[in-house]
Amino acid sequence: MLELGGEALVLTHDAMLAGTHFLPDQDPADIAWKLLATNLSDLASKGAEPLGVLLSYQLGPDDARFAAGLGAALAHYGVPLLGGDTVAGTGPQALGLTALGRATCRPVPGRSGARVGDALWLTGALGGAMLGLEALHGGPGDPRPYTRPVALLAEGRALAPRVSAMMDVSDGLLLDATRMAQASAVTLAIDSTLPPLACAEARRAEALRWGEDYQLLFTLPAGLVPPVPATRIGQALPPGAAPLLVDGTPPASAAPLGWEHG
Amino acid sequence: MLELGGEALVLTHDAMLAGTHFLPDQDPADIAWKLLATNLSDLASKGAEPLGVLLSYQLGPDDARFAAGLGAALAHYGVPLLGGDTVAGTGPQALGLTALGRATCRPVPGRSGARVGDALWLTGALGGAMLGLEALHGGPGDPRPYTRPVALLAEGRALAPRVSAMMDVSDGLLLDATRMAQASAVTLAIDSTLPPLACAEARRAEALRWGEDYQLLFTLPAGLVPPVPATRIGQALPPGAAPLLVDGTPPASAAPLGWEHG
Numbered sequence: 001m002l003e004l005g006g007e008a009l010v011l012t013h014d015a016m017l018a019g020t021h022f023l024p025d026q027d028p029a030d031i032a033w034k035l036l037a038t039n040l041s042d043l044a045s046k047g048a049e050p051l052g053v054l055l056s057y058q059l060g061p062d063d064a065r066f067a068a069g070l071g072a073a074l075a076h077y078g079v080p081l082l083g084g085d086t087v088a089g090t091g092p093q094a095l096g097l098t099a100l101g102r103a104t105c106r107p108v109p110g111r112s113g114a115r116v117g118d119a120l121w122l123t124g125a126l127g128g129a130m131l132g133l134e135a136l137h138g139g140p141g142d143p144r145p146y147t148r149p150v151a152l153l154a155e156g157r158a159l160a161p162r163v164s165a166m167m168d169v170s171d172g173l174l175l176d177a178t179r180m181a182q183a184s185a186v187t188l189a190i191d192s193t194l195p196p197l198a199c200a201e202a203r204r205a206e207a208l209r210w211g212e213d214y215q216l217l218f219t220l221p222a223g224l225v226p227p228v229p230a231t232r233i234g235q236a237l238p239p240g241a242a243p244l245l246v247d248g249t250p251p252a253s254a255a256p257l258g259w260e261h262g
Numbered sequence: 263m264l265e266l267g268g269e270a271l272v273l274t275h276d277a278m279l280a281g282t283h284f285l286p287d288q289d290p291a292d293i294a295w296k297l298l299a300t301n302l303s304d305l306a307s308k309g310a311e312p313l314g315v316l317l318s319y320q321l322g323p324d325d326a327r328f329a330a331g332l333g334a335a336l337a338h339y340g341v342p343l344l345g346g347d348t349v350a351g352t353g354p355q356a357l358g359l360t361a362l363g364r365a366t367c368r369p370v371p372g373r374s375g376a377r378v379g380d381a382l383w384l385t386g387a388l389g390g391a392m393l394g395l396e397a398l399h400g401g402p403g404d405p406r407p408y409t410r411p412v413a414l415l416a417e418g419r420a421l422a423p424r425v426s427a428m429m430d431v432s433d434g435l436l437l438d439a440t441r442m443a444q445a446s447a448v449t450l451a452i453d454s455t456l457p458p459l460a461c462a463e464a465r466r467a468e469a470l471r472w473g474e475d476y477q478l479l480f481t482l483p484a485g486l487v488p489p490v491p492a493t494r495i496g497q498a499l500p501p502g503a504a505p506l507l508v509d510g511t512p513p514a515s516a517a518p519l520g521w522e523h524g
Contacts, residue, residue, distance in 0.1 A: 002313055002344060004364065005267025011344055013316040013360060017351040052264055054275040056318060056358040082264060082273055089279040091353020096318040098275060098360040100264065 001108060008103035009051075012042035018060070018092040023136065028062045029069025030147035031095070036073040038170065039099035040151035041214040045168040046108050047160020048101030050077060050153065055084035056096035077151065105161040109218070114165040114184035118219035120234035121226055123155055126173060126215065127199030127207030145198065149214045155228040159218055162227065166218035171211040172258020174244060174251055180217065181236075181243035189245040190234035208246075209258050263370060270365035271313075274304035280322070280354040285398065290324045291331025292409035293357070298335040300432065301361035302413035303476040307430040308370050309422020310363030312339060312415065317346035318358035339413065367423040371480075376427040376446035380481035382496040383488055385417055388435060388477065389461030389469030407460065411476045417490045421480055424489065428480040433473040434520020436506060436513055442479065443498075443505035451507040452496035470508075471520050 002009040014035065018024045022031050036053065043050050053074070060066060074081055082100075107113075114120075131139070132146025152168075159166060165184055169176045173195060181188040192208060199207050219236055220226060242250035244257075251257060264271040276297065280286045284293050298315065305312050315336070322328060336343055344362075369375075376382075393401070394408025414430075421428060427446055431438045435457060443450040454470060461469050481498055482488060504512035506519075513519060 002362065004271065004313065005269035007267035009266065009271070009362075011314075011316055011360075011362070013318055013346050013358075015318040015320070015347040015349045015356075015358070017320070017349050017353070017356070020349060020351055051266065052273075054273055054360055056275055056277040058277070058279070058356065084275045085277040085358070087277045087279050087282060089282055089354055089356070091279070091356070092351055094277075094279070094320065094351070094353075094356030096275075096277070096347070096358045098273075098316055100271075100273070100362075102266065 008106065008108055010043055010046045010048035010101040010103055010108060011098065012039050013096060013098045014039050015094065015096040017094050028060060028066035032066045032069035033073040033148050035095055035097045036070065036077065037149045037151045038214065039097045040077055040153060041149065041168045043099055043101035044151050044153045044156030045166050045216055046101065047104050047156050049104055049157065050079045051100045051102055052080045052082040054082055054098040057084060057086045058094045059086065059088045060093040104157050109160050109163050109166040111165050111167045111180045112183040114180060114186050114219040114236045116186055116236050116238050117222050118164050118236040119222055119232050120188055120190065120236065121218050121220060121230040122195055122215055122233050123152060123228060123230045124215040125196040125198040126213050127197045127203060127210060129212035130207060130210040131199050146212060149212060151214065152216055155216060158227045159216065162224060163218040163220055166216060169211065169213055169215045169217050172209045173217065174208050174246065175258025176217055178244045178257055185239050186236040187238065187240045187243055187245060188234055189237050192246050194231060194233040196231055209256065211258050270368065270370055272305055272308045272310035272363040272365055272370060273360065274301050275358060275360045276301050277356065277358040279356050290322060290328035294328045294331035295335040295410050297357055297359045298332065298339065299411045299413045300476065301359045302339055302415060303411065303430045305361055305363035306413050306415045306418030307428050307478055308363065309366050309418045311366055311419065312341045313362045313364055314342045314344040316344055316360040319346060319348045320356045321348065321350045322355040366419050371422050371425050371428040373427055373429045373442045374445040376442055376448050376481040376498045378448055378498050378500050379484050380426050380498040381484055381494050382450055382452065382498065383480050383482060383492040384457055384477055384495050385414060385490060385492045386477040387458040387460040388475050389459045389465060389472060391474035392469060392472040393461050408474060411474060413476065414478050417478055420489045421478065424486060425480040425482055428478060431473065431475055431477045431479050434471045435479065436470050436508065437520025438479055440506045440519055447501050448498040449500065449502045449505055449507060450496055451499050454508050456493060456495040458493055471518065473520055
């Protein structure tokens with residue numbers, strides 16, 4: 001964040017590598033979409049209004065298709081491309097995007113503001129991106145929750161003046177909730193039965209650890225009702241031995257909480 | 263460029279790939295320095311005051327050394343690291359940096375403002391980075407002009423209110439001057455004997471095509487004297503058949519004008 005001329009500028013940069021963050025044979029138009037949407041989702045979690053983006057682009061298998069996809073995504077979100085850089089290389093395609101936004105309220109929400117007694121809320125459902133990636137690999141279902149995630153900009157703006165803490169769920173609910181708990185110095189207690197699912201109930205445990213659904217996770221003082229559709233999934237407790245409790249106990253350390261990508 | 267709260271925000275992003283923009287075995291501290299300096303040089307050419315940077319970092323051979331070098335460079339220039347992203351990958355290390363600056367004068371100078379009759383000026387000397395790269399490869403001399411380029415921020419700020427056009431010479435004087443001429447719809451005529459050299463006179467032709475010296479190239483209305491040390495190297499003529507004349511003739515197309523990197 002940066003103060004400039006009485007405005008608070010919110011800045012985000014996400015990098016993506018072929019083979020790590022996207023499949024090398026994925027549609028470049030989808031990759032462009034996702035690169036933009038994930039950055040805008042970060043702005044959404046701050047309640048920020050996008051002002052523009054800069055693209056860091058390594059030439060790839062179909063640059064025209066990437067450009068067309070990016071153009072469509074920029075038009076969809078009404079965001080201008082302000083600049084960037086293009087490079088040629090021989091390794092896995094490396095992409096990056098910097099997004100700039102204007103804060104619409106103060107203080108700008110972050111992950112550190114949850115207070116003991118707050119309720120923990122989640123917009124939307126989990127598991128759609130998981131099914132989407134499986135669809136890309138030939139599974140049944142709709143790939144779009146994975147290939148074309150939606151940045152919840154309007155929801156973020158509506159929530160920002162009310163929440164005590166907010167972030168987007170990019171790496172998995174349990175991992176991201178742990179981060180919020182640690183940043184806020186509270187314990188977050190989640191009832192695992194409460195998050196709505198976009199997948200079968202049998203896959204609930206996976207969905208809670210799967211990222212890339214880009215829902216907003218936020219805390220509200222007890223008794224407040226969020227101004228957008230959301231589900232209460234837990235609450236903030238005084239800091240205990242573990243930052244996160246799932247159904248009353250720390251999640252098993254054998255399973256990763258989410259996507260600990262580099 | 264972005265207008266925000268009455269300020270003009272100047273944005274720049276440079277990407278660098280191991281093997282393309284730096285040697286894979288180069289000191290990571292030098293790579294960090296150069297990544298910052300090249301972006302700040304872009305801000306310098308706009309007369310902008312740096313506000314902060316975002317780093318896009320792919321884990322590499324010595325991350326601690328990179329971090330130490332970046333920290334030192336940020337401290338040298340007094341610029342805060344505002345955020346960024348870190349990724350792990352298997353290919354050539356991909357780096358990117360977004361720099362944000364505040365314009366210190368309006369209009370913000372660009373490469374398109376040169377007018378017929380303007381004089382063409384250059385700060386400093388050319389050829390130092392060329393010798394610096396050779397030093398890295400075991401040649402005599404000082405590698406630092408290549409490994410630790412200097413962003414001419416003070417010079418850029420002093421020049422910005424006076425110039426009609428300005429850019430930094432990153433890809434070679436002849437190529438960058440061609441770009442300025444094309445953007446300004448003039449012909450730029452350069453006297454090849456005038457640019458000061460940091461290398462031997464015998465290598466003048468190479469030095470005029472070698473980039474990475476990060477000097478400022480600018481035009482001033484005839485008769486104006488620049489407020490910083492600089493050399494008059496040519497003038498802007500009405501647009502002719504070629505955007506660039508060197509000693510009265512278009513440069514031979516057999517030799518590249520500069521570094522046409524992807």
